[in-house]
Amino acid sequence: MTVKVLKNYIDGKWVEAAQGESLEVHNPATAEVLARVPLSPPADVSEVVEAASAALMEWRQTPAVSRIQYLFKLKNLLEENFEGLSRTITMENGKTLAESRGEMRRAIENVEVACGIPALMQSEFSEDIAPGIDEYMIRQPLGVVAIIAPFNFPGMIPFWFLPYALAVGNTVIVKPSERCPITMQKVFRILDEIGLPAGVLNLVNGGAETVNALLDHPDIKAVSFVGSTPVARHVYSRGARNGKRVQAQGGAKNPLVVMSDADIEMTTRIVADSAFGNAGQRCLAASTAIIVGDARDVFVQSIVEAARQRVVGYGLEDGVTMGPVITPESRARILGLIQQGVDDGADLLVGGREIQIAGYPDGNFLRPTILKDLPLTSEVAKTEIFGPVLALIHADTLDGAIELVNQGQYGNMACIFTSNGGAARKFRYAVQAGNVGINIGVAAPMAFFPFSGWKDSFFGTLHGQARHAVEFYTQTKVVVERWDEKWSRQF
Ligand code: NAD
Numbered sequence: 158m159t160v161k162v163l164k165n166y167i168d169g170k171w172v173e174a175a176q177g178e179s180l181e182v183h184n185p186a187t188a189e190v191l192a193r194v195p196l197s198p199p200a201d202v203s204e205v206v207e208a209a210s211a212a213l214m215e216w217r218q219t220p221a222v223s224r225i226q227y228l229f230k231l232k233n234l235l236e237e238n239f240e241g242l243s244r245t246i247t248m249e250n251g252k253t254l255a256e257s258r259g260e261m262r263r264a265i266e267n268v269e270v271a272c273g274i275p276a277l278m279q280s281e282f283s284e285d286i287a288p289g290i291d292e293y294m295i296r297q298p299l300g301v302v303a304i305i306a307p308f309n310f311p312g313m314i315p316f317w318f319l320p321y322a323l324a325v326g327n328t329v330i331v332k333p334s335e336r337c338p339i340t341m342q343k344v345f346r347i348l349d350e351i352g353l354p355a356g357v358l359n360l361v362n363g364g365a366e367t368v369n370a371l372l373d374h375p376d377i378k379a380v381s382f383v384g385s386t387p388v389a390r391h392v393y394s395r396g397a398r399n400g401k402r403v404q405a406q407g408g409a410k411n412p413l414v415v416m417s418d419a420d421i422e423m424t425t426r427i428v429a430d431s432a433f434g435n436a437g438q439r440c441l442a443a444s445t446a447i448i449v450g451d452a453r454d455v456f457v458q459s460i461v462e463a464a465r466q467r468v469v470g471y472g473l474e475d476g477v478t479m480g481p482v483i484t485p486e487s488r489a490r491i492l493g494l495i496q497q498g499v500d501d502g503a504d505l506l507v508g509g510r511e512i513q514i515a516g517y518p519d520g521n522f523l524r525p526t527i528l529k530d531l532p533l534t535s536e537v538a539k540t541e542i543f544g545p546v547l548a549l550i551h552a553d554t555l556d557g558a559i560e561l562v563n564q565g566q567y568g569n570m571a572c573i574f575t576s577n578g579g580a581a582r583k584f585r586y587a588v589q590a591g592n593v594g595i596n597i598g599v600a601a602p603m604a605f606f607p608f609s610g611w612k613d614s615f616f617g618t619l620h621g622q623a624r625h626a627v628e629f630y631t632q633t634k635v636v637v638e639r640w641d642e643k644w645s646r647q648f
Pocket of ligand 1 (some may be wrong): 305306307308309310332333334335363364365366368369383384385386388389391406407408409439440541543569608610614
């Protein structure tokens with residue numbers, strides 16, 4: 158059987174990438190080769206930027222109320238194709254079908270919020286800042302913008318940016334992860350149906366070389382990036398060096414604090430879902446549970462039980478609650494980190510091994526894993542594992558727990574489980590993290606809030622989603638205006 162080679166979508170047409178390297182895209186559960194993805198060289202990037210630049214002026218002049226009509230059509234088509242897109246995510250990424258559906262729901266919510274652009278884009282006006290003089294601010298689009306996405310949410314993450322960038326009047330280039338590029342291929346088939354003018358929205362597949370060509374291209378005005386911290390740092394500095402506006406969301410190592418007054422049954426369910434959902438490959442995955450005071454014994458017991466009960470398998474099958482990790486290399490890296498944690502003194506309470514799933518001998522499956530008393534000096538306590546591994550550590554007091562949270566290099570998310578409002582407030586006030594959960598284990602902001610992130614989890618000022626996205630994708634023009642009646646002819 159011949160394997161399909163994915164195409165780029167440039168200037169309203171599906172085109173083959175210029176000759177060069179390509180990679181296989183595997184189903185992480187079955188190891189089946191689903192497609193080949195081209196690693197588009199700089200020549201393709203030049204072509205796509207040219208198309209987006211040519212489409213810019215007409216798109217910018219299209220009234221915002223007309224631009225959002227395309228988004229209404231898109232919302233309807235995404236709903237019609239919801240199940241098919243969700244299945245594609247599971248096939249190329251490995252997460253369960255329920256998780257893929259949750260992801261697509263979040264994508265659609267961003268389209269819905271961006272339908273409000275005519276109001277979101279409105280600006281400010283002050284009359285009589287001096288006698289007869291008015292001052293106002295206009296938001297204008299930036300030009301051609303690029304979106305660079307990671308593998309772990311191939312359907313949702315481009316939508317943190319794409320609907321807003323388009324609706325405010327920019328033309329857009331999306332570069333999906335080369336590890337999960339098929340979902341965007343399908344999304345672009347839908348986008349092809351909504352009748353946007355050619356060149357307004359474009360897709361270019363590729364890897365690091367493609368990203369660097371986007372970062373170096375003088376006609377790209379802004380870059381939105383989500384991925385690991387080393388690459389986020391690279392994208393932020395290279396893009397900024399080239400004079401671009403950049404927002405770069407990076408990696409994470411998320412701590413959750415469990416107080417002794419927490420509802421242990423609920424907390425266990427939520428923490429297990431945070432740590433093992435999406436096989437731990439979420440930027441908002443719980444990585445460390447800091448157990449305060451005498452919650453220790455009961456929580457340790459219940460979370461180990463929850464890890465044991467997780468059903469590992471192919472995400473398209475009923476009853477499966479955890480899929481594989483993305484690649485065999487990723488699985489090997491995660492197993493290596495677990496072993497290093499044990500060598501450094503942690504107790505392996507559950508998991509820590511591969512698991513064979515009947516019918517899927519080549520899948521990248523792992524067992525949910527819990528490492529108790531992982532020493533804080535261990536590199537594993539600081540490294541983003543990005544797999545289904547939860548470390549348990551102990552703190553005597555809430556202050557001690559907050560200190561541990563704030564020692565971390567990352568600041569993507571921090572959560573507390575408690576029934577004490579005072580403890581919750583203190584935590585919310587003091588923790589150095591952009592997304593905070595109170596009795597919530599995956600504090601993912603809805604589409605009408607920014608997807609925040611601090612410290613090494615984010616480089617930039619304005620985040621994705623809603624008003625932040627509108628501000629990121631527009632530049633402000635301030636006009637001071639004097640009109641004098643005596644200049645006017647008599648009516
Ligand atoms: P990654 O950094 O490997 O890749 C992200 C993108 O960068 C891809 O499109 C890839 O092609 C490109 N890329 C990779 N290496 C590059 C290089 N050397 N130079 C230029 N471009 C390069 O990330 P990933 O493994 O696909 O995704 C997982 C990571 O993303 C995790 O660290 C996770 O925490 C993070 N993430 C963060 C958020 C957030 O909101 N902060 C959300 C989702 C994922």
